[in-house]
Amino acid sequence: MSDEEGHPDRHEIELGAVLSAIADPLRRHVVATLARLPDGSERTCASFGFPVSKASLTHHFKVLRHAGLIRQVDRGNSRAATLRRDDLDLRFPGLLSIVMAEEPDE
Amino acid sequence: MSDEEGHPDRHEIELGAVLSAIADPLRRHVVATLARLPDGSERTCASFGFPVSKASLTHHFKVLRHAGLIRQVDRGNSRAATLRRDDLDLRFPGLLSIVMAEEPDE
DSSP, X not given: OOOTTOOOXXXXXXXXXXXXXXXXXXXXXXXXXXXXXXXXXXXXXXXXXXXXXXXXXXXXXXXXXXXXXXXXXXXXXXXXXXXXXXXXXXXXXXXHHHHHHHSOOO | OOOTTOOOOGGGOOHHHHHHHHHSHHHHHHHHHHHHSOTTOOEESGGXXXXXXXXXXXXXXXXXXXXXXXXXXXXXXXXXXXXXXXXXXXXXXXXXXXHHHHSOOO
16 A cells, blocks of 8 residues: 555556556656666755756656555655666566666766 | 658657557556467457457557557558567666566466
């Protein structure tokens, strides 16, 4: 069952929702960026510097959270996102590598 | 360059287009079904028996074709689809296995 923040349990993560989430280039960039960081690294939404409104940013991260790609935790006046690497690697082996391979390392 | 039927070359296949194409459950089912057949197997659109209009079916196969997931060839009064397995395995290793793992073998 999803928790009150909309994080699905590992076994509830659905391929269709994951694919829809990362079909969007902005969201795919978030996933690729988090995937390149050391495991468990946190990034705030704002830290990505996307030229979109705060409402749009909130929406994109909500889609990623509800699909099961990231976890978000409150850090006072911002929310920090971490990649659900273990869950994704177990459910969809190779998917994160595919997403990372699209963008050369920065 | 895509040919006149809208088949992109291997190097032109874009991850975003592929993910958008297979985010749809009907299209994902087509890919999973073709992926389980022997390499090079052909299936007509109608053979899948989807309860959708012919126009909708044509649209779904066009999306798969333009994204680079399938090739379609004219067979007189129908079009036959084959999976671009080699191209997909080279560009996005593991993706077909992820799609196949979603549905148990029939």
